[in-house]
Amino acid sequence: MTPGRARRGLPGLLSLLPLVTGLAGIAFTLRCYGVSLPTTLAFAGWLVAGVVLPGTLLWRALLGRSGWLVADVVAGAAVGYVMEVFAYVAARAAGAPLLVLAWPAGMIAASLLVPRLRKAWRGTVAPVRTPALWSWSMLLVVGVFVLRSVRMFRSHGLDWPITNPADADTPFHLALIAEAKQHLPMQAPWVSGEPLVYHWFVYPEMAATSWVTGIDPLTLLVRLTPLPMFAGTLLLVAVLARRLTGGWWTGPVAAVVTLFVLAPDPYGWPHTDGWFGFSAYEDGSVFRLVAWTSPTQTFGALLFAAVVLVLLDRFEHRGGKGPWLLFTLLLAGLAGAKSPYLPLLTGALVLVVLVRLVARRGLHRPALLAAALTAACTVAAQFVLYDSGANQGLVVRPLATMDGFATVAATWTGYTGPGTPAGHARVAAGLTVLCWLFMWAGALTLGRRALDPPVLLLLAVGAGGLAGVLLFGHPGGSQSYLIVSARPYLALASVVGLAAVAGRMTRVRAGLLALAAAVGVAAVLLLRRFDTVQPVGERLGWELARPYLILAGLAFTVGVAGVVAGLIRRDRRVLAMLVALCAGFGLPTAYDQTAAVVTDTAAGGWRAVPAADLVGPDGRTSAIDRDTWDAGRWLRAHTGPGDLLATNAHCFGVRPPGERCDNRRFALAAASGRRVLVEGWGFTNTTYERAAADGVPPWFADFWDPERLAANDAAFTDPGPATIGVLRDRYHVRWLVADATAGPVGDLGAFVVPRFTAGQLTVYEVA
Secondary structure, X not given: OOHHHHHHHHHHXXXXXXXXXXXXXXXXXXXXXXXXXXXXXXXXXXXXXXXHHHHHHHHHHHHOOOOOHHHHHHHHHHHHHHHHHHHHHHHHHOOOHHHHHHHHHHHHHHHXXXXXXXXXXXXXXXXXXXXXXXXXXXXXXXXXXXXXXXXXXXXXXOOOOOOOOOOOHHXXXXXXHHHHHHOOOOEOOOOOOOEOOOOOOHHHHHHHHHHHHOOOHHHHHHHHOHHHHHHHHHHHHHHHHHHHHOOOOHHHXXXXXXXXXXXXXXXXXXXXXXXXXXXXXXXXXXXXXXXXXXXXXXXXXXXXXXXXXXXXXXXXXXXXXXXXXXXXXXXXXXXXXXXXXXXXXXXXXXXXXXXXXXXXXXXXXXXXXXXXHHHHHHHHXXXXXXXXXXXXXOEEOOOHHHOOHHHHHHHHHOOOOOOOOHHHHHHHHHHHHHHHHHHOHHHHXXXXXXXXXXXHHHHHHHHXXXXXXXXXXXXXXXXXXXXXXXXXXXXXXXXXXHHHHHOOOOHHHHHHHHHHHHHHHHHHHHHHHHOOOOOOHHHHHHHHHHHHHHHHHHHHHHHHHHHHHHHHHOOOHHHHHHXXXXXXXXXXXXXXXXXXHHHHHHHHOOOOOOHHHHOOOOXXXXXXXXXXXHHHHHHHHHOOOOOEXXXXXXXXXXXXXXXXXXXXXXXXXXXXXXXXXXXXOOOOHHHHHHHHHHOOOHHHOOOOXXXXXXXXXXXXXXXXXXXXXXXXXXXXXXXXXXXXXXXOOOOHHHOOEEEEEEOOEEEXXXX
């Protein structure tokens, strides 16, 4: 090798250093929380060979333009995930799940053998070299996300206790992965025969990975699968930022704004992850939490970012059928990954068309075609994937998100005056909107750039998410997923505005922006120190608003200075400092939550938390009790995928005397990977309909088929040839799982064969 070649090769190797460092750090973190290195390597191997590589080849083949490897690989991963799901659904329906391997093998082989596809290996335009500072900055952002994920790792084990006591979602997701491994079409496995009206594509993805690699579904759910999906979303946000602005610096800044610029918190109250995510007001910051608790949202966020990237290409390059095919393919995957994205995108595209017409900019044909395709895909998904009349509990209820804030505020402050909840909901709504203006102030500086179709699309998506939070309600607060979905695009719009007023980024300008952000941080910390809330009489609303009004006054002063500077000197840099100042208001909130993770972890140990430290208020140490977990593992090993179980345990957690049954019990279905005649009945569309009819929260709704429930329970309380025969002959039950803690159990051993005992729970085989 010549010295010249060696010198040219060294930068190429050094450019891989951030990637290698990040992967090593993630592998080490996973090893600390029970994932062995061979397991991590097996997962990474399938991710690269079965998802990313074939997806990237297909992305390049259909898009027709490529050059920046980072963008192609991350967007290609989204395409690869969609194709993996479609391939697995076909393979599972054919009864041969490992046929999912045909998709990557076929794509790679075609790219090697077909001359027209070979160019996908090297790109079609001059390659773009990624700056080292960009790579290290994105590694830092992703690293902070991994650090925050430690909270999830410490409270969710790979063996019992698998969840914290209050987490009903993890058993729900685990049961659906098992369902996807064994059955198509999928049902709600905790109520045999109940159709699954849900966005379910992420479960076949994990099922396919489990089949190919042999990795346990629980490990995929609480350790592995969300990591590349969420990291890919952040990278696509950074790619979109550079695409929209042309500046490298905007990518990491957009990722930071997406994750860490939150609603300002001048109160300094101790917040938990359970109220408005991480902030005093609804700001979509739960975006970080649901990366783990809602794999459907995480999967949908990645696919939606790829959809937006294709749309930007269509807005700039209107020819060619391949990109539209790519757009339709991603839409089809998004329809089953997270359904709310499609109506959100349809509305945003229609708004782009209308605004352009009103502004006399002409008919934007790519946006109109994209809107038509999205609307058609939305309608098709309702009939093919979902019950067309299902609403899953989402109703028009303005300010429902704000209803509870005043109650929580009163608890924090000790206020006991009149009119607490409803009287201050409007105050909470007003302060929430003010927080949104602080967080995404850059969007206010866009000027005429706001009418550019790509930027207008971002604003329309953001407006749809914010309007949804204000207008809709859901018993479980799921309307917040609308702002979670829109948050990255509001961050992008803000960063585009910042880039427009900041101009070319230099060290001096970067220093001024950092100084402005530091002033914002200092203002919030000073308010915490000297402006404490005093809840006196009817003044709670004023007390809550006062510190925010002080911040608004500071921002208004800087904004006026920026306008004056623009009129006198044609200098818009003061407006850029205003954006940085407002962003600084929210940084202490993100710091508080990150510091809390580090402090709690350092105090409790960086490994998984012992079961004794996870005891809930009712004495449980997991959403799945130990006996159910052990019996479920035995059933998974000793029964067939088609065997049906019956149990007398139907309620989530401990049911106090006189209390209604919390129907969100999925423990046996999750632990065993088998269908249950009736376990719980929560999170089903029929339950939401019953709850709406009875006027009760969905988790307290009664079961809609009392005859089936009575027949089920009679076999346990009054066992005999008749009662057990009904389960065997009418419902085809093969196994009974009797839980003595759930209620009286008769002498089952006289009629069925006991096979396994775990504490208070016994498994019987029905002859």
